[in-house]
Amino acid sequence: MKKIVLAFSGGLDTSFCVPYLIEQGFEVHTIFINTGGTSPEEQKKITKRAIELGAKKHVNKNIDKPLWKEIIKPLIWSGSLYQERYPALCSDRYLIVKETVALCKKLKTKNIAHGCTGMGNDQVRFDLSIQALGNFKTITPIREIQNTTKDVREYEKEYLIKRGFRVSTLSSKYSVNENIMGATVSGSEIDEWNQPSDQSYILCKKPSQYPKKDKKISIDFIKGEAKKINGKPLNGPDLLRYLNALGGSYGVGREIFTGDTIIGIKGRILFEAPGITILQKAHKALEEIVFTDKQNHFKPIIGKRWVELVYSGFYFDPLTRNLENFLEDVQSSVTGTVEINLTSGRADAVGVDAKKKLVKKDAVYAQSASWSSDESTGFIKLLGQSTATWAEVNKK
Numbered sequence: 001m002k003k004i005v006l007a008f009s010g011g012l013d014t015s016f017c018v019p020y021l022i023e024q025g026f027e028v029h030t031i032f033i034n035t036g037g038t039s040p041e042e043q044k045k046i047t048k049r050a051i052e053l054g055a056k057k058h059v060n061k062n063i064d065k066p067l068w069k070e071i072i073k074p075l076i077w078s079g080s081l082y083q084e085r086y087p088a089l090c091s092d093r094y095l096i097v098k099e100t101v102a103l104c105k106k107l108k109t110k111n112i113a114h115g116c117t118g119m120g121n122d123q124v125r126f127d128l129s130i131q132a133l134g135n136f137k138t139i140t141p142i143r144e145i146q147n148t149t150k151d152v153r154e155y156e157k158e159y160l161i162k163r164g165f166r167v168s169t170l171s172s173k174y175s176v177n178e179n180i181m182g183a184t185v186s187g188s189e190i191d192e193w194n195q196p197s198d199q200s201y202i203l204c205k206k207p208s209q210y211p212k213k214d215k216k217i218s219i220d221f222i223k224g225e226a227k228k229i230n231g232k233p234l235n236g237p238d239l240l241r242y243l244n245a246l247g248g249s250y251g252v253g254r255e256i257f258t259g260d261t262i263i264g265i266k267g268r269i270l271f272e273a274p275g276i277t278i279l280q281k282a283h284k285a286l287e288e289i290v291f292t293d294k295q296n297h298f299k300p301i302i303g304k305r306w307v308e309l310v311y312s313g314f315y316f317d318p319l320t321r322n323l324e325n326f327l328e329d330v331q332s333s334v335t336g337t338v339e340i341n342l343t344s345g346r347a348d349a350v351g352v353d354a355k356k357k358l359v360k361k362d363a364v365y366a367q368s369a370s371w372s373s374d375e376s377t378g379f380i381k382l383l384g385q386s387t388a389t390w391a392e393v394n395k396k
Helices: 012-023 040-052 064-078 089-107 122-133 141-145 152-162 236-249 274-290 293-311 318-333 373-383 385-394
Strands: 002-007 026-034 057-062 111-113 137-139 175-179 182-186 215-222 225-229 254-260 266-272 336-343 346-353
Touching: 002 012, 002 089, 012 026, 012 141, 012 152, 026 040, 026 089, 040 057, 064 089, 064 225, 064 236, 064 274, 064 293, 064 318, 089 111, 089 122, 089 175, 089 182, 089 293, 122 137, 141 152, 182 274, 215 274, 225 236, 225 274, 236 274, 274 293, 274 336, 274 346, 293 318, 373 385
Parallel strands: 002 026, 002 111, 026 057, 111 137
Antiparallel strands: 175 182, 182 266, 215 225, 215 336, 254 266, 336 346
16 A cells, blocks of 8 residues: 555544545544643643544654744744734744655655645645655645535544444534644634624633733843843743743733735634734733844834745745744843833733843933034034925925
8 A cells, every 4th residue: 555644633534534534544543733822631642533533654744843943943033923913833844844855755656635625725825835845645635525525524424333333422613733833723613703702712711710910021032042031041842831821811912813814815713822922012011022024024024024924935945044033133132131021911021121222321312412403403404404304395
């Protein structure tokens, strides 16, 4: 039998894929990539599910540290959000593909499969990434059956039941994707542009549960990377988990977003990203005080383009690496401490300290200056010379 590697999550779609691919003549090897949102107990269930469905072998891989290094760090450096709103929580898909491809190479097979549908963004991210990483044959069972049925999920359930496989009777109201970056929720009334129910809270507490007192924390950065919380060293994933829990208790980073999807339709989601929100706020406040005015104006252009590429499926395009090189280079002076104040639904940078802050003791905005009033007058006259000349030439 031909070997094939399936990116497996244990849900209905990828559960269907296993026996479907076997019936197509493949020896199915499954891999589950844990990006920080799955417990060890749940991971064991996923392994058991893959084997009982007929997988020849199943592999689990935890990649929270690579996710921090390869995705989260440049995201924080970018200081940007997709369409100014969404913190690209979907970016873990690229590392899922990377690990799935690595297993294909280990097994010496060119066949790779995923359970993406033909309606969403992830099919683009998966397929483009697979193309960029080698010459593979991509099999997409869910897209294939969409050509023969209108109700894909019912088809999948009936298919599994007919072959003697159990199908969970538990029906979730929402589709939830969670990793250490945050949680994305869609489905039900969210898709219908109505108010989400209380069941949609994943990482964040409800407003009635927010702490009554504000909370101040300090975050230490070294060359743009968060290293300590309140003076305590933490590795990246654990630092983000801490901020997710603390920020989530105050409802930080919870938003409803209608975005323009890759395939050209409107998509509405609810997302919660407490840790990413706090880190971007703190990082931005530190950059503002150590960057020159030129850097502060130009870097957001690079950051925005990086996020657009990553959202749209082009993480493995060389331009993405080019932009990351710039973002990393400008972090050389971004070392210091930021004090964050957490209150109901908000995270504010209220204090900033850095050895390389671009502040002169004898020049304080709107207070004092090391230049004379004549120098100010002359500067302003020269600064406005072009506008003044235009007004004089064009006066009626």
